[in-house]
Amino acid sequence: MRRIARTVRRMPNPRLTGRGGGLFCGVLMFVSGCLDALLFGSSTTVYGVLFLPVCALTAGWTSKAELVTAPVVVPLAFAVGLLPVADGNNGADGQLMGFVTALATEAGWLYGGTLIAGVVVAVRRVRMVRRRRRA
Numbered sequence: 001m002r003r004i005a006r007t008v009r010r011m012p013n014p015r016l017t018g019r020g021g022g023l024f025c026g027v028l029m030f031v032s033g034c035l036d037a038l039l040f041g042s043s044t045t046v047y048g049v050l051f052l053p054v055c056a057l058t059a060g061w062t063s064k065a066e067l068v069t070a071p072v073v074v075p076l077a078f079a080v081g082l083l084p085v086a087d088g089n090n091g092a093d094g095q096l097m098g099f100v101t102a103l104a105t106e107a108g109w110l111y112g113g114t115l116i117a118g119v120v121v122a123v124r125r126v127r128m129v130r131r132r133r134r135a
Contacts, residue, residue, distance in 0.1 A: 016061050018069035025058040025073050029081025037084045044102060047085045048109030051078055055113035059120035067125055071117045078110050079103065 016024055032050045040046045054077070059070040088098025103110070 014061050015063040016058070016066075017063060018066040018073070021058050021062045021066070021070055022073035022076065024061070025054055025077035026080045028054050029077040030084070031081075033081035033084040042085045042087055044085060044106050044109075047081065048106055048112075051081070051109055051113045052116060055117045056120055059117040060124075062121070064124070064128060067121045070121050071114055074114050074117045075110055078113060082106070 029051065032054070033047060036043060036047045036050065055074045058074060058077075059067075062070045082102050083099065086095070086099040086102040088095040
């Protein structure tokens with residue numbers, strides 16, 4: 001147990017602004033989507049699994065003053081990263097239909113990631129309030 005605690009303490013602890021969190025999450029999901037399309041043939045399951053830890057990191061690294069932005073930027077980043085993964089026919093109409101279909105069929109991953117971000121933010125907020133009351 002102590003070993004895990006030491007490992008966690010050694011991890012970076014950046015504090016992202018609302019925009020920085022959105023940029024971090026969006027870029028990471030777009031890169032994940034591109035890698036998924038390249039390596040796994042646009043597997044939406046792989047993309048969804050990659051989305052969950054990104055949500056937790058974004059919510060964990062957002063600054064205390066802007067905690068409420070994390071659950072907002074996460075679904076936007078999911079959509080940005082889904083662009084290279086969504087299968088569509090040639091042309092703009094086909095790509096749009098593939099994107100909308102992927103959003104509809106992968107809503108479970110989207111809701112799960114948003115829930116993770118919301119829970120992390122809520123826990124951080126409760127801990128902040130408790131510390132403030134003790135002081």
